[in-house]
């Protein structure tokens with residue numbers, strides 16, 4: 001069964017704060033609710049069999065079955081699409097699903113993707129294991145090495161993929177430069193904008209073609225609901241080299257009336273139609289109406305939350321940078337960061353609130369683990385949770401948690417050491433977060449502190 005996507009073009013331009021509260025919802029529905037309702041219905045009743053036939057054939061927009069389209073999810077899709085400056089979006093069950101379906105709609109067996117090395121661990125698992133099982137090859141490159149991006153491109157390459165701010169080290173991608181490589185290669189640049197959010201960065205402004213999010217994180221913002229979203233920014237012309245994209249430009253076998261480009265090229269997004277009617281429909285990672293509702297609640301305060309998140313994170317990063325028990329802070333808002341200049345260009349409204357720092361490593365893996373364990377066990381405000389973008393401040397140990405499937409080489413390439421600690425700074429009072437870290441850092445043995453180490457070396 002083919003489910004019909006409903007699509008939209010964004011309304012007239014409005015400011016970010018207005019769009020995050022209003023976009024995608026027209027209150028003029030029969031029930032007259034002021035906020036979007038939770039349409040908790042698996043299916044939708046057709047007025048006639050003729051109407052059902054038109055909907056299934058994608059000749060008409062409308063609701064069929066909630067696996068691929070649901071009215072509450074549609075509001076969420078329209079809202080995120082507008083915030084990102086895109087033309088259409090597909091809401092899905094998780095960020096992981098968003099990355100998967102976004103790329104599956106571009107690359108099939110025998111084709112190839114170039115991806116940054118500096119990615120969330122789950123994405124690395126997906127690309128190097130599951131995509132390999134399916135015959136889609138992925139070359140990983142250092143995201144700062146433009147020559148490596150260029151050299152990795154092959155005739156079979158169908159997408160370039162990176163995070164605008166990488167998890168956990170908060171490397172800021174030189175998005176404009178990577179977008180230029182994608183343009184040269186004639187393939188779309190797909191950006192995971194989870195950590196930045198459209199409030200800190202509109203990837204479209206720097207040349208991205210498709211954006212994905214784990215909406216689980218800052219878009220929802222309260223740690224209650226998994227979700228993901230794929231946004232077509234409307235910048236990539238799939239008809240320029242139609243033979244590369246037969247899934248969009250040739251007859252779509254699921255409907256009788258030609259290709260998806262012919263059906264949606266003028267009025268919506270052929271790409272999002274493919275994501276929904278093939279990949280979400282076939283694999284089933286649907287966003288529930290209830291989760292879409294929760295994510296919409298979160299979106300309404302995105303700008304306010306991001307301002308607090310990023311301001312507090314910079315305060316915390318500055319504190320950590322001066323602390324003798326911290327050997328390095330990876331925060332691009334700090335002048336010491338190699339990505340500071342890039343942050344000025346790409347993130348003028350605030351830098352990442354997800355970042356990492358290193359406790360002093362000894363070279364003894366077990367001792368290093370115990371040091372991090374003791375530090376984390378002392379935290380009282382910051383919670384040990386495998387998540388980011390929550391209202392609560394969260395801590396994680398990437399090498400034993402989120403990135404534990406990566407090899408030692410991959411970890412080193414992603415700058416993740418045995419004592420690297422990831423923080424996601426929440427909405428609490430920044431003073432409480434700093435005090436919490438200060439208390440926990442007190443337990444780092446004096447001999448391992450920066451000043452003492454330097455003195456013992458000098459002696």
Ligand SMILES: Cc1ncc(COP(=O)(O)O)c(C=O)c1O
Pocket residue numbers: 094095096097099120122123163167192194195213214215216217226227228387388
């Ligand atoms: C940058 C990034 N992308 C994607 C994901 C996957 O999202 P989800 O957990 O919603 O599947 C995560 C999860 O941490 C992430 O940090």
